[in-house]
Amino acid sequence: MIRLENVTKRYPGGQEALAGLDLSVDTGEMVFVTGHSGAGKSTLLRLIALIERPTGGQVIVDNQNTRRVKRRKIPAYRRQIGMVFQDHKLLYDRPVSDNVALPLIIAGVSHRDAARRVRAALDQVGLLHKEKKSPVTLSAGEQQRVGIARAIVTRPKLLIADEPTGNLDPDLSLEVMRIFRRFNEVGVTLLVASHDIALIDKLGCRRIALEEGRLQEEIDPWL
Amino acid sequence: MAVSRHADAVAPVRASGPFSIWITRHVSTGIGSLGRLLRQPVASLMIVLVIAVTLALPAAINVVVKNARAVSGSWDNALDFSVFLKQELSLSEAEGLARLIGQRADVDSVELISSSDALAEFRLQSGFGAALDQLPDNPLPHTLVVRPSGGNTSASLILLQEEIGNLPESDYVQVDTEWVQRFHAILDIVRQAIVIGSALLAAAIVVIIGNTIRLDIENRREEIEVTKLIGASNAFVRRPFLWTGFWYGLFGGLMALALVHYALFLLEDPVARLAGLYQSKLAIASMDAVESAAITGIGVFLGLFASWFTAARHMRRIEPR
Numbered sequence: 001m002i003r004l005e006n007v008t009k010r011y012p013g014g015q016e017a018l019a020g021l022d023l024s025v026d027t028g029e030m031v032f033v034t035g036h037s038g039a040g041k042s043t044l045l046r047l048i049a050l051i052e053r054p055t056g057g058q059v060i061v062d063n064q065n066t067r068r069v070k071r072r073k074i075p076a077y078r079r080q081i082g083m084v085f086q087d088h089k090l091l092y093d094r095p096v097s098d099n100v101a102l103p104l105i106i107a108g109v110s111h112r113d114a115a116r117r118v119r120a121a122l123d124q125v126g127l128l129h130k131e132k133k134s135p136v137t138l139s140a141g142e143q144q145r146v147g148i149a150r151a152i153v154t155r156p157k158l159l160i161a162d163e164p165t166g167n168l169d170p171d172l173s174l175e176v177m178r179i180f181r182r183f184n185e186v187g188v189t190l191l192v193a194s195h196d197i198a199l200i201d202k203l204g205c206r207r208i209a210l211e212e213g214r215l216q217e218e219i220d221p222w223l
Numbered sequence: 224m225a226v227s228r229h230a231d232a233v234a235p236v237r238a239s240g241p242f243s244i245w246i247t248r249h250v251s252t253g254i255g256s257l258g259r260l261l262r263q264p265v266a267s268l269m270i271v272l273v274i275a276v277t278l279a280l281p282a283a284i285n286v287v288v289k290n291a292r293a294v295s296g297s298w299d300n301a302l303d304f305s306v307f308l309k310q311e312l313s314l315s316e317a318e319g320l321a322r323l324i325g326q327r328a329d330v331d332s333v334e335l336i337s338s339s340d341a342l343a344e345f346r347l348q349s350g351f352g353a354a355l356d357q358l359p360d361n362p363l364p365h366t367l368v369v370r371p372s373g374g375n376t377s378a379s380l381i382l383l384q385e386e387i388g389n390l391p392e393s394d395y396v397q398v399d400t401e402w403v404q405r406f407h408a409i410l411d412i413v414r415q416a417i418v419i420g421s422a423l424l425a426a427a428i429v430v431i432i433g434n435t436i437r438l439d440i441e442n443r444r445e446e447i448e449v450t451k452l453i454g455a456s457n458a459f460v461r462r463p464f465l466w467t468g469f470w471y472g473l474f475g476g477l478m479a480l481a482l483v484h485y486a487l488f489l490l491e492d493p494v495a496r497l498a499g500l501y502q503s504k505l506a507i508a509s510m511d512a513v514e515s516a517a518i519t520g521i522g523v524f525l526g527l528f529a530s531w532f533t534a535a536r537h538m539r540r541i542e543p544r
Contacts, residue, residue: 049452051452051542051543051544075451075454075455075456075457075459076454076456077454078452078453078454079453079454083452083453089449089452090449091446091449091450093446102450102453103453103454105248106450106453106454106455106456106459107454108241108244108245108248110244110247111247111251150453151453
């Protein structure tokens with residue numbers, strides 16, 4: 001599903017976020033990327049989401065070389081990927097249901113279908129009863145679950161998450177990870193950046209550790 | 224692919240055509256933009272007012288010019304001019320010339336006043352009858368009173384007078400009505416000025432709406448970034464702003480219409496009173512349906528143009544970070 005070949009990302013000013021990274025995530029896998037802040041976790045996800053482009057190397061997502069995705073085609077490319085952010089990135093001027101519906105509206109799904117799918121997605125994160133609420137009235141954990149509902153409402157094959165539990169306490173973190181796990185069980189490929197190693201170990205998934213833009217170690221509980 | 228156990232509930236995606244989707248999307252975005260404007264009624268009203276006043280100004284001047292033209296049009300007979308023919312011309316020669324001039328396309332009619340008729344009239348009106356009897360010959364020439372046809376401009380009138388004045392038979396052309404021509408020339412200038420002024424005012428409207436939309440975009444920058452991050456195209460994020468421009472233009476145009484009509488309503492009575500003093504039945508000609516539609520249409524066009532231009536420029540710059 002994701003393959004990185006000798007990927008480098010150098011920012012103006014000479015700072016090197018990724019230095020020749022090779023990485024591969026199979027379809028249906030759930031993989032964690034760990035490392036200190038500045039190790040290149042976020043950059044890796046940003047390259048996959050085409051928020052940035054690599055300085056060198058190839059990033060191949062679902063058999064598409066991101067290098068060949070033209071600027072005009074980036075929106076369509078992003079619509080195939082579900083994204084979850086540390087700061088949720090919700091729109092606070094509209095209710096929960098409208099936030100979750102946004103990707104469907106963008107994709108041009110009819111209102112009736114969108115309403116059904118929104119309810120299904122909210123049900124999966126256990127927030128169906130908060131449908132009409134404003135995101136501001138929700139707790140951090142609930143807001144993050146709204147963010148997850150929004151990411152999966154279009155039923156993407158790939159979900160990427162950047163520090164999704166960064167602002168949550170351990171109990172809420174575990175709950176969020178369990179939700180991810182459930183998606184993984186029905187076939188969604190997940191790539192999650194996190195520094196919470198204790199939590200990751202509980203889940204028993206493959207873990208890729210980055211340091212200074214390089215692969216430091218790879219831990220696969222199944223090997 | 225299904226993500227959930229609830230896949231059954233969501234699986235059948237209703238097939239609606241791309242066009243109906245496009246329409247529904249636009250309608251809901253349009254209503255959303257309108258709602259956003261109505262949530263800040265004072266700010267929105269201010270902008271609509273500025274646009275309305277800017278549109279109403281040239282429209283009102285145009286109505287004034289139109290009325291001035293209509294009034295001066297009824298002075299058509301004042302555009303007649305007299306051609307005094309050379310003394311040696313006989314009556315039959317004068318008649319021939321009158322027929323010839325009368326056939327011109329830019330001439331409506333020609334009236335011949337023979338020298339004897341002129342003398343008789345002069346005798347009657349001047350009271351110099353006895354003195355005139357002392358004269359051996361009639362000193363008056365034959366005279367043609369030329370009435371130009373309605374299609375003449377002030378320039379073509381001057382040309383007509385010159386051409387007739389240059390005929391070998393004519394001695395002297397007397398135009399008593401130069402002030403009417405000057406008046407028409409002034410109206411022509413005012414017309415031109417309206418066109419130029421309107422272009423400047425249109426530019427002002429574009430700047431006003433463009434600036435408002437730009438601020439709106441800045442205020443909603445985060446929302447635009449998030450929307451783009453989850454796969455919205457430039458066209459998608461631009462759409463609500465186009466609608467905002469549309470509404471500004473539409474309401475500005477409609478309010479300009481109301482302003483002009485109200486101003487004309489206020490002028491109705493004083494004009495009727497003035498007309499009454501001149502025993503005339505002058506009534507103000509208001510804006511007709513075409514002009515009313517035009518002013519609204521111009522408002523909408525400027526609103527759309529301004530918002531499209533601004534949104535296109537700024538949307539490309541706002542990218543998720």
